[in-house]
Amino acid sequence: MSTGVIRGTDMLKRLTEVPRIRGNLIVISGPSGSGKNSALAAVRSKVPDLVYSISATTRRPREDEIDGVHYFFLTREEFLAMKDAGAFLETAEFCGNLYGTPRSFVEGKLDAGEDVIMDIEIRGADQVRAKMPDAVTIFLMPPSLAELEARLAKRGADSPEATRRRLRKAIEEIPAVLKYDYVVLNYDLEQAAEQIRSIIVAERARVGRCDCEHFIRGFEMESQIF
Numbered sequence: 001m002s003t004g005v006i007r008g009t010d011m012l013k014r015l016t017e018v019p020r021i022r023g024n025l026i027v028i029s030g031p032s033g034s035g036k037n038s039a040l041a042a043v044r045s046k047v048p049d050l051v052y053s054i055s056a057t058t059r060r061p062r063e064d065e066i067d068g069v070h071y072f073f074l075t076r077e078e079f080l081a082m083k084d085a086g087a088f089l090e091t092a093e094f095c096g097n098l099y100g101t102p103r104s105f106v107e108g109k110l111d112a113g114e115d116v117i118m119d120i121e122i123r124g125a126d127q128v129r130a131k132m133p134d135a136v137t138i139f140l141m142p143p144s145l146a147e148l149e150a151r152l153a154k155r156g157a158d159s160p161e162a163t164r165r166r167l168r169k170a171i172e173e174i175p176a177v178l179k180y181d182y183v184v185l186n187y188d189l190e191q192a193a194e195q196i197r198s199i200i201v202a203e204r205a206r207v208g209r210c211d212c213e214h215f216i217r218g219f220e221m222e223s224q225i226f
Contacts, residue, residue, distance in 0.1 A: 056082070
């Protein structure tokens, strides 16, 4: 047997999954109170090799926050210059502070074959979809309006009027599900996280994302011994 055949056989034996050409951008969004943050945390515990998309912001860092780990902290001038240059996948303003997803960070991870996951509002997901139509979008659906109201009330962070505003907004946002690739009903957090995990695993097996040529070459090398 030639050394080339041995190397080809060893190459296949060493692999436990198909090599990937490019990673997937996983976008989770849904109405306020649908459980995006909790679902994301649960999914990351189930799929530890996911890269979390780090946002940029103009707000001042809190005492325990590290630049480049929790956020990329920018001045307002720096942020606006990057926005004008098209350097963000999406941007938003909240309480006078600007937030955005740096495109270079996400693209760099995807080009390295890593999956990037983010949880953003529906408006932000629309922006990401426009710039990266191959992103895998997942809509987290609350089981009912009554359950959504109970979850918002349980937070205790909003006044009754603010809660009603959030509910009205949720009603307006629910039809956006039709623009997404997947819908996950979040009646149980563990169940929802498992469904999202399954979506990620399935998307990783798409032929267009995998280096199947690698396997073809390996099998062709092995075939020389038959």
